[in-house]
Amino acid sequence: MSDTHAQTVAYVRDTMLAESAPPLAEKGAVKWFRENLFSSPVNVLLTIVSLFVLFLVLRLVLPWLTNAVWDANSLSECREILAAKGLGSHDGACLAVIKDRWHQLMFGFYPSHLYWRPVLAFVLFLVAIMPVLFSWVPRQALYLTAAAPFLGYWLVWGGSIWGIVFVALAIVIGYAVFRALEGVNGILATVGAILVPIIYLLYAAGPLAGQVNDILPIGIEAVKSNQLGGFTLAIIIGLAGIVLSLPLGILLALGRQSDLFIIKTFSVIFIEVIRGVPLIVWLFTASLLLNYFLPPGTNFDLVLRVIIMVTLFSAAYIAEVVRGGLAALPTGQYEAADALGLDYPKSMRLIVLPQALKISIPGIVNTFIGLFKDTTLVVFIGLSDPIGFTNLIRANTDWNGIYWELFGFVGLVFFILCFSMGRYSLWLERQLQREHR
Amino acid sequence: MSTLSEPPKASFRLSQLIYDTRYRSLTIQVIASILIALGLAWLINNTIVNLDNLGKDIKFDFLGSQAGYDINQRLIEYDSQDTHARAAIVGILNTLLVAFLGCIAATIIGVTAGVLRLSKNWLISKLMTVYVEGFRNVPLLLWILLIFALMTEGMPQPRDFRGDEPAATMSLGDNVAVTNRGIYIPRIGFNNSIGAEAAEPVSDGEDTPPPGSSGVDWLLVLGVLFASFFGQRYVKQRADGIQEDTGLRPTTWYLRLGILIIPTAIVMFVLGAQVVSPYLKGFNFTEGVHLRNSLIALWFALSLYTGAFIAEIVRSGIMAVSKGQSEAAFALGMRPNWTMNLVILPQALRVIIPPLISQYLNLTKNSSLALAVGYMDVRSTLGGITINQTGRELEGMLLLGLFYLVLSLLISGVMNIYNNSVKLQER
C-alpha cells in the first residue's frame, strides 16, 4: 500500500518550510507598543495624557536640577552664581544647602566626632533582628538580640556602662525569680517576676550602679537627648516605639482575645481609645500633660516623654497586628496545646505566640513604617526632627528663604528608607509563606 | 457488703481560688480590676496633687469666656467677640468638612488609581505605581507642606489680575478666579431674599451691592428640591407598580424630570435668584464662594495620600477575585468595563470595605495636621489657640481627645453597618 501511495501523490515536501518573519506589527518594539500602549482608543488617550503629564513634570524639574549649584555658603551667594550663569533665582536648585547642612538633617546636634555611634547602634539593631527573622542564624545569637536594646541605648546616649548593665540585670532578676517560684505556683511566679524587678529598679539599681561606677568607671561620652535630631531622632523614636511596644502590644492582643471579661474590656477600651485619637493629640499630651500624671517632682526630657507616648500609641496598633496573627493561626494549634495538657501561659509561650508572632512580622514592619513617617509630627511640639531642622536651617541668615531643596531632600531620604523597608517587608512575607509550606 | 463511701464534700477551700479553673479566672479578674483601679487612682491623685501645686483647678468655664481671635473659614457665624465654645464648634465643623470632602476624593482617586494600576497600558500602570509608592513612602506632613507651597508658588496672586494687561485672568467666562489664596467660585444670591438684609441703595455712583442670601432661602430651596425628589420617586414607584401589574411600563422620564426641576426653578425665580460672580475689589476678590488655599491644599494632600493607600487596597481586592470570574464574564460576552463594574468590583468590594473603613478613620485623624497649613480645624482652635490663650491644657486636650474618639467610633459604627449590609450572606 505504501508504495502505491507514494506513486499517487506527485510531490511530497520532505523539508520544513523556513519560518517567515512575523508581520511587522507583531514583533519587537512595535508589538510591545501596540499591546502595552495603544491597544484601544482609551489606552491611546491614557498614554497621551500620561506622556503629557510626564513632560510637564520633567520640564519643570530637570532644568532645575541640572542647573543646581553645589558650592555656595549662603542663599544669596547661590543666587549670585545663578545670576552669573544668566539664570533667574528660581531656575536652578541651590543644593549647596544640603552639602552645608546634611549632617544636621541626618544627625541633628549630635557631636560630629561621635557620628559613628548612632550608625553603629543602627547596624547593631539590623544584625540583632536577624535571629528573630531567620531560622538559619544560630539560636545563641538571640542573646545578642536581647542585649541590643540596652547596647543601642548606651551607644546613642553614652554615659557610664553600669547604668544599663544594672537595668538589664532587672530582666535577669525577674527571670531568676520566675524560675525559683515556678515550682511553687505559676501565678505567684508571674507576679513575683514582675514586682521584684520593679522594686529593684526603683530602689537598688541607681545606687548600685553609682557605687560600682565609683570603683570601676567605664563609660563613653554622654550625649543629651536634645542633641538628638534629624533622621537619627526619627529613627530612634520609631524604633524605640516599636521595640518597647511589642511586649505591651502582645499582652493587649492576648487580653483582647481573652475570655476574662474585665481584662478583655480593659484591653478593648485601651486599644480603641488610643486608636481613636490622632497621634498629634497624643504628642501634645506628652508635651503638655504627661507631667501632670506622674508623681509630683518627676520630670523627663521631652524625647523620653515622646517615646513613652509613642510606645503606648504603637502598642495599640501592634496589638491589632498580633491579634490578626493569633486569628490566622489554625484552631488545631490551640487544641493541640490543650491536648498536651499545657496550661494557658505555657501554651501561649511555647505553641501559639511563636507562630502567631512570625505571621505578624510583616504587619509589624508596616506598622513601623507608618510610625516612622508619623515621627515627623514631633515638629509640632518643638523637637528637631528632619522637618524641624528645615525650620532651624531656614532661621539662619545664610539660608533664610530656601524651600524646595530642603523639603525635597528630606522627602527623598524618607522615600528611600520607607520604600526599602516596604520591599523588605514584602520579601519577608513571601519568605515566611515559603517556610510555612 | 460494702458501704458506699460518701461523695467528697463540696466545701470551698481558699486554695481553689488559685488551682481550680472555675474560680481562677474570677481571682485573676478581681486582681486585675484592683490593679487597674489602683493605677487609675494613682494617675488621678498625681494629677490632683500636681494641679494643686501649680495652683490650677479643673474647670470648663473658660469655654464661656470671650475668644478674642478671628477664624477665617467659618461655616457658622463667628467673630472674635464670641466664646471659646463657639470657636471650638467652628473648628469642629471645619474638621468635619475637610474629612468629608477628603473621604470622597480619596475614594475616587484610590479606586481610579487602583484600577489603572492593573491596566494593560504599561505607561499608565507604571505612572500609577510611582504615584502610589511616592505617596505611601513619604510622610503626609511633608506632602501637605509641599502641596501647600506648590499652590502658593504656582498660582497667580490676586494683584496679578489687576491692570490693563493682567498677568492672570479669570477662567470660565470671568466667573472663577484661581489665585494663590484659594479659588473663588460664583455663588447664588437672591434679590427677594427672605432673611438677608435688603441691599442698601448707594448714593454716590457706586455699583449697588449684589444680592445676599440667607439660611431661610436655602432651606426653602433645598426643602422644595427634597420634596420634589420624593415626588419623582413616587411616580417611579407607581410606574414600577404598573409594570408589575400589566407588563407595560409607562414612559415617565419627562414627568420625573419635570417634577424634579420645575418647582425648584419656580422657587428660585420667585426669590430672584441670580449668579453672583467674584470680582476684584481692594486687596482681594469679593463675593462668590472662597475655597481657601489651606482647605484645598489639606484636602488634596489628604486625599492623594489616603488615595494611594486605597489604591493598594482596591488592587489587592480586585486581584483577590478569582480569575475564573472574569473569564466567565468574558465567556458570556461581556465587555471589559461591564465585567469590571458588574462582576469584579461587587465581589472585590467585600474584601475592600473593611480596610477602607480604617483608611477613612486615618484620614479623619490625619486632618488634625491642618495646623501645618493654617487651616482652622478643631485642633487649631480648641486644641491650639484656645489652650494657648487660657492655659487650660488639661481640659482642652480632654475635650479634643473626646471629640476625635466619638467621631472615630461614629464613623466605624456607620461603616460597619454598611459593611454588614453588603457582606456575603453565608448559610
Place this chain on the structure above:
Amino acid sequence: MKHSVLLGAITVAGFTAGAAAADTLGDVQERGTLNCGVTTGLVGFAAPDANGEWEGFDVGVCRAVAAAVLGDASAVNFVTTTGQTRFTALASGEIDMLARNTTWTFSRDTDLAFEFVGINYYDGQGFMIPRELGVSSAKDLDGATVCIQTGTTTELNLADFFRTNNISYEPVPIETNAEAQQQYLAGACDVYTTDASGLAATRASFESPDEHMLLPEIISKEPLGPLVRHGDHEWGDIVRWTLNALIAAEELGVSSANIADLGAAAGENPEVNRLLGTEGELGSYMGLDADWAARAIAAGGNYGELFEKNIGENTPIGLARGLNAQWTDGGLLYSPPFR
C-alpha cells in the same frame, strides 16, 4: 559623674527626680548645664549655625546666665519650644528659663504663674507690606489678607485692631516664621504682621528688601523678656540681675574688650567695681561668687554688644536701637543700680 550615672540608670527605668522643686539654682549647678528654652528658629534671635552652635540675641541671654551661674557660657542645653509648648515646658521644669521673645502680659504673669524678670527687647506689633500696593497706613487695610503667626499674642492684637477700626480682614494663621515668610513673598497674603523686630529681620533676608516696607502703625506694646517659674525667687533674682548686669555694663562702659582690665582690680568707678565684684560681695546675696557679672558680660559682651552682633545695624537684620537704647540715649533701657 556619680549623679549622671544615676540619671542614666534611672531614665531607663523612667523616673528622674526633682527638677520642678524650688531650688533651681542648686539643680542647675548640680546638673552642670542650664536648660534654656528658645524658639524653633528666628533669624537674629535664636538659630543654630552649621556646626550646631546656637547664636542670636535671645541665646546671648541664656549664655550670660550660664556663665554667671556655672562659669561656662557653653554649658547651655538649648531646648527648642514652639509658641504652644513653651509655657508648659517652663511650668513643668523641663527648662530653667525661657528666652524666647515672649511678651510680658498681665495674664501670663499672674494666671499662668510665671515671673518675667525684665525686658530685653521693647517691641511692638507692626505690619509689613509690599510697596507696590501703595498702602501708607494700617487703617487702609480694609479687606486685606493678613499672615499671622499662630500661638502668640499677635492674633488677639490683630483682632482688636481691626475691630476697633471697624475694618475687615482675612487672617491666615501660619505655624512658623519661615512658612509665613514664604506665604508673604508668594503674595498669598498682602500683609505680614508680627513683632516689628521680626518683620525687620524677615525683610532683611528678602532678595530685594526695598520692595517691602513697614507700616508706621505699631498696634501693640510687646515687651519681650526672659521669664522663669513663679515661686523660686532666688533663681528669678539671678536671671533678673544677670540681664540687668548686661544692661548696666553698657551704661557704665564695661564691654568684653575692657572687662579683663576692669575686673582685675578695683577701679575708680565704685558702681563698676561693685558690678564686677572687685568691691563688695553682691554675688553672695544670690548664692553666687563675686565675679558672676564679670563672667556674664565676658560671655558675649554687654547688652549693646549683643545687640550689635546679632540684630544691630551692621548685621543683615539691621535693627536700630530705637526704644532699646540706654535711657541716657533716649531709650527705655534702665537698669536698677548695683548697690
